[in-house]
Amino acid sequence: MLEIKYSDRKTKARTGILHTSHGDALTPFFMPVATKAAPRYLSPHDLKEIKVQAIIANALLLSFAPGTDVVKKAGGIHGFMNFNRPIFTDCGGFQILRQSFFRGTTEDGIKFRSPFDGRNILMTPEMIIKIQQELSSDAAMCLDYCPPYGMSKEETEDSMLKTHAWAERCKKAHTKRSQLLFGIAQGGFYRKLRIESMKFMRDMDFDGISLGGLFIGEPKRDSYSMIKSVMRYAPEDKPKYIMGLGSPEDIVKSVSMGVDFFDSIFPVENARHGTMFTWHGKLKLDSKIYRDDFSPIDSECKCFTCTHYSRAYLHHLLKTQEQLGFRLRIYHNIYFMQRLMDKTRYSIEDKTFSKFSKKIISAYAKKDPEKSTESNVSERITVIKRKEKQG
Numbered sequence: 001m002l003e004i005k006y007s008d009r010k011t012k013a014r015t016g017i018l019h020t021s022h023g024d025a026l027t028p029f030f031m032p033v034a035t036k037a038a039p040r041y042l043s044p045h046d047l048k049e050i051k052v053q054a055i056i057a058n059a060l061l062l063s064f065a066p067g068t069d070v071v072k073k074a075g076g077i078h079g080f081m082n083f084n085r086p087i088f089t090d091c092g093g094f095q096i097l098r099q100s101f102f103r104g105t106t107e108d109g110i111k112f113r114s115p116f117d118g119r120n121i122l123m124t125p126e127m128i129i130k131i132q133q134e135l136s137s138d139a140a141m142c143l144d145y146c147p148p149y150g151m152s153k154e155e156t157e158d159s160m161l162k163t164h165a166w167a168e169r170c171k172k173a174h175t176k177r178s179q180l181l182f183g184i185a186q187g188g189f190y191r192k193l194r195i196e197s198m199k200f201m202r203d204m205d206f207d208g209i210s211l212g213g214l215f216i217g218e219p220k221r222d223s224y225s226m227i228k229s230v231m232r233y234a235p236e237d238k239p240k241y242i243m244g245l246g247s248p249e250d251i252v253k254s255v256s257m258g259v260d261f262f263d264s265i266f267p268v269e270n271a272r273h274g275t276m277f278t279w280h281g282k283l284k285l286d287s288k289i290y291r292d293d294f295s296p297i298d299s300e301c302k303c304f305t306c307t308h309y310s311r312a313y314l315h316h317l318l319k320t321q322e323q324l325g326f327r328l329r330i331y332h333n334i335y336f337m338q339r340l341m342d343k344t345r346y347s348i349e350d351k352t353f354s355k356f357s358k359k360i361i362s363a364y365a366k367k368d369p370e371k372s373t374e375s376n377v378s379e380r381i382t383v384i385k386r387k388e389k390q391g
């Protein structure tokens with residue numbers, strides 16, 4: 001349940017408190033991704049140290065490995081990974097975009113091939129709800145069909161109708177009252193379908209509404225135009241969540257449109273490749289100008305990395321592909337995202353949000369932002385492919 005605290009007068013930005021069975025999360029917030037109950041290169045303890053409020057794991061992948069029986073025996077996902085803060089679980093609909101283990105859809109659900117052992121399964125709405133209830137996450141997602149960018153209107157409409165039928169079945173199957181249930185509004189890049197889907201999810205009276213299938217490789221303006229069109233039909237009192245969005249400038253822009261939270265592997269993927277988020281925009285650590293620069297990544301940052309190591313050392317770790325470098329870079333970017341959200345909330349309540357968001361947008365406009373979502377998606381897919389090879 002969302003308790004709205006303060007609404008900005010100039011924009012649609014707002015602050016609030018999301019109450020869950022594992023405590024409160026102040027909105028707007030950003031969730032790091034712990035797909036298989038593991039944040040990349042960080043421990044759940046690191047996330048607590050960084051003051052991460054909430055994370056998201058993938059129910060579909062956890063049902064493949066280790067299996068929900070193991071997580072259930074551990075007392076649920078919180079006990080299993082020893083992280084006692086709000087945990088969301090995603091359903092697997094986004095995996096449709098990963099052609100490597102998506103095998104098609106039927107009226108009844110989505111066919112997947114397990115990346116771990118190659119077995120084929122048909123994930124139905126009832127199954128994904130059962131899995132999420134057994135994982136005991138704080139917020140579960142309904143099964144959805146995430147249409148790829150460029151899909152025809154007829155096919156997109158069909159995918160949306162499947163998403164709606166599955167949402168009804170998910171709601172019926174969902175019995176765990178301590179777990180929030182979110183409907184995922186889809187509709188591709190067709191305004192009429194997007195609005196129809198948002199109205200459908202609103203009328204279903206879910207605990208929250210997720211906006212899926214945005215920022216998946218299309219020009220960003222297409223996603224913004226969809227968000228703008230649907231937000232006026234979104235229920236005011238319910239939390240709104242954009243799935244898979246994690247660049248600083250897109251987050252502040254979406255907050256100004258009334259969105260309450262986000263998740264993405266974007267900060268981690270950037271860090272992996274040496275792109276660091278700072279209060280002055282992106283810093284590309286691979287540049288040779290950092291070879292003998294002994295200042296921290298960001299002098300304003302108080303994270304473990306910035307208080308202990310220099311750009312020169314981190315440049316060296318990047319160039320030599322040392323594992324330690326991955327960890328230190330990711331630590332900084334995840335820490336930065338949390339402080340970005342802290343400052344976003346303060347600025348909304350302090351009536352300085354417009355000024356703050358303009359500062360972030362202009363700092364991040366310096367580097368070709370149009371390309372970032374595309375590389376984000378292709379990186380996600382590459383990551384999955386590589387995992388499959390290992391598995």
Ligand SMILES: [Zn+2]
Nearest residue numbers: 301303306332
């Ligand atoms: Zn730092």
